[in-house]
Amino acid sequence: xxxxxxxxxxxxxxxxxxxxxxxxxxxxxxxxxxxxxxxxxxxxxxxxxxxxxxxxxxxxxxxxxxxxxxxxxxxxxxxxxxxxxxxxxxxxxxxxxxxxxxxxxxxxxxxxxxxxxxxxxxxxxxxxxxxxxxxxxxxxxxxxxxxxxxxxxxxxxxxxxxxxxxxxxxxxxxxxxxxxxxxxxxxxxxxxxxxxxxxxxxxxxxxxxxxxxxxxxxxxxxxxxxxxxxxxxxxxxxxxxxxxxxxxxxxxxxxxx
Numbered sequence: 001x002x003x004x005x006x007x008x009x010x011x012x013x014x015x016x017x018x019x020x021x022x023x024x025x026x027x028x029x030x031x032x033x034x035x036x037x038x039x040x041x042x043x044x045x046x047x048x049x050x051x052x053x054x055x056x057x058x059x060x061x062x063x064x065x066x067x068x069x070x071x072x073x074x075x076x077x078x079x080x081x082x083x084x085x086x087x088x089x090x091x092x093x094x095x096x097x098x099x100x101x102x103x104x105x106x107x108x109x110x111x112x113x114x115x116x117x118x119x120x121x122x123x124x125x126x127x128x129x130x131x132x133x134x135x136x137x138x139x140x141x142x143x144x145x146x147x148x149x150x151x152x153x154x155x156x157x158x159x160x161x162x163x164x165x166x167x168x169x170x171x172x173x174x175x176x177x178x179x180x181x182x183x184x185x186x187x188x189x190x191x192x193x194x195x196x197x198x199x200x201x202x203x204x205x206x207x208x209x210x211x212x213x214x215x216x217x218x219x220x221x222x223x224x225x226x227x228x229x230x231x232x233x234x235x236x237x238x239x240x241x242x243x244x245x246x247x248x249x250x251x252x253x254x255x256x257x
Contacts, residue, residue: 050256059252061116062245063102065212068092069229069239073214078246080108112204119199119250122192124161126243133242136224141216146208151200162192199250210246
């Protein structure tokens with residue numbers, strides 16, 4: 001007759017001791033947190049970016065075109081001078097570009113892994129640009145390029161701002177003491193120049209730019225000179241120069257983290 005083994009239930013004290021040994025071995029393999037790690041242990045020692053994933057947000061790419069008063073306008077390639085570098089063109093006082101001036105972090109390209117789809121183009125001018133200067137700026141040639149290939153040849157007057165101030169004013173002024181408030185087009189968010197077929201994609205690290213060239217114009221054979229800073233009978237409103245933002249409206253794709 002076969003003997004039956006006597007299986008006894010382990011004592012609770014033995015079970016607790018075994019559990020303590022297992023827990024101690026598990027804890028021994030964990031890295032020790034320093035005081036500086038408190039509050040962010042989840043991203044410690046690993047890249048917080050989710051590889052292979054991008055999120056899309058409504059965000060324009062933008063840059064500035066600035067010319068001083070009583071100064072000859074210039075041909076300029078935009079999106080080539082990023083934040084932290086100096087704007088030294090057009091006779092204006094040199095200034096360091098910030099996020100108020102441009103969206104660019106690198107010169108002429110989007111930093112990896114960013115991408116963009118340009119859905120529309122707009123040119124916003126400050127409201128104190130005098131009418132004479134705005135009129136001639138509107139006739140100025142504009143080009144949008146990606147990887148050296150043009151995706152839009154036009155004039156600035158065809159690229160309304162899509163926003164900005166608007167006012168209607170009247171009154172009696174001294175002959176050389178007028179004031180104006182201007183805008184590039186009716187200030188409606190829908191009033192921008194839309195691109196066909198869903199827009200133009202800009203892949204990461206692809207070169208792109210916008211070119212403003214007043215030497216190619218429908219109203220003059222050469223670059224025009226902005227109105228003087230002192231009013232005169234022929235120019236009753238003193239010039240302030242030109243300060244304009246070029247916007248590539250669309251969808252920005254960036255890392256998920």
